[in-house]
Amino acid sequence: ETGVTQSPTHLIKTRGxxxxxxxxxxxxxxxxxxxxxxxxxxxxxxxxxxxEEENGRGNFPPRFSGLQFPNYSSELNVNALELDDSxxxxxxSSFTHSxxxxxxxxxxxxxx
Amino acid sequence: xxxxxxxxxPVTLSEEAFLTINCTYxxxxxxxxxxxxxxxxxxxxxxxxATKADDKGSNKGFEATxxxxxxxxxxxxxxxxxxDSAVYFCAPRNAGGTSYGKLTFGQGTILTVHP
Numbered sequence: 001e002t003g004v005t006q007s008p009t010h011l012i013k014t015r016g017x018x019x020x021x022x023x024x025x026x027x028x029x030x031x032x033x034x035x036x037x038x039x040x041x042x043x044x045x046x047x048x049x050x051x052e053e054e055n056g057r058g059n060f061p062p063r064f065s066g067l068q069f070p071n072y073s074s075e076l077n078v079n080a081l082e083l084d085d086s087x088x089x090x091x092x093s094s095f096t097h098s099x100x101x102x103x104x105x106x107x108x109x110x111x112x
Numbered sequence: 113x114x115x116x117x118x119x120x121x122p123v124t125l126s127e128e129a130f131l132t133i134n135c136t137y138x139x140x141x142x143x144x145x146x147x148x149x150x151x152x153x154x155x156x157x158x159x160x161x162a163t164k165a166d167d168k169g170s171n172k173g174f175e176a177t178x179x180x181x182x183x184x185x186x187x188x189x190x191x192x193x194x195x196d197s198a199v200y201f202c203a204p205r206n207a208g209g210t211s212y213g214k215l216t217f218g219q220g221t222i223l224t225v226h227p
Contacts, residue, residue: 004155033213042116042201042217043156056206056214090155097213100146101205103156 002027004093004104012110013081021076021107023091031055031097032074034066037088037106049074050097078109086111114139116218118202124224125192133187133221135176135202143204145169145178145185146215150199159187159200192225199223 005024013019025032031050035043045058049068063079072093078085088108092101119134137145144163148156160169162178162185169176176187185202199220206214 006155031213033215035215035217040219042220043215045214045216048213050213058214092156092215094213100158100161101213101215102158103148105155 004091004102006089006091006104006107008107009105010108010110012112014112015081015083017081018077018079019081019109021078021089021091021109023074023076023093023104025072025074025091025093026102029093029095029102030072031094031099032068032072033092033094033101034074034076035090035092036060036085037090038084039087043090046076048097055097081111083111085109114143114204114206114214114216116202116204116216118200118218118221120221122222122224124226127194127225127227128191129225131187131189131192131196131223133200133202133223134184135186135218136182136184137202137204137216138183139204139206139216141207143207145176146203146205147174147176147185147187148201148203148217150201150220152198156201192223194225194227197223197225 033048034046037043047057088106147159160171162169165180203215
């Protein structure tokens with residue numbers, strides 16, 4: 001059984017650019033959640049997608065947006081990048097929105 | 113909103129010592145409780161969970177009991193190993209409202225175990 005995978009592993013962007021991060025959920029999981037983890041901090045909830053619909057959102061501005069596809073894979077898009085967006089972005093999948101979340105290895109984004 | 117208070121680290125122990133990492137939380141409704149572990153340069157791995165009061169989660173020698181009266185979920189291990197060195201996160205999962213299913217994390221507790 002394949003676990004949660006994320007791509008790319010690392011990414012470097014400059015301020016003002018846009019970025020797309022990708023996540024493939026674990027087999028059989030229909031829910032994907034995204035978290036941002038700044039250096040030395042705990043992860044912060046960005047949003048969750050359940051059966052292709054946004055199912056909850058944390059305290060992040062609208063320039064953070066997402067998609068979930070029919071195969072339940074997901075994208076996180078961030079527009080107008082700021083220096084403070086530099087972080088590890090974690091994706092987690094679960095059988096449903098109320099089940100245990102399993103995390104991928106993360107994408108390390110650096111904004112210069 | 114939900115919040116978590118974890119024991120401040122870093123925690124430094126010798127191999128085979130007893131480990132306790134305290135965790136208290138505030139949450140809406142009746143959350144499920146989780147401990148995740150993060151090794152350097154990696155994502156989070158589920159360590160253990162408990163879904164109702166007095167449940168004990170356990171895995172790899174680690175244990176934690178869901179204490180509803182004290183809103184606590186302290187992590188314990190009787191004999192730590194060097195390989196347990198990592199960052200540990202306690203996280204309640206939101207049980208209602210607009211962010212149902214959301215995990216709330218504290219800052220984490222860094223554990224270093226010396227031989």
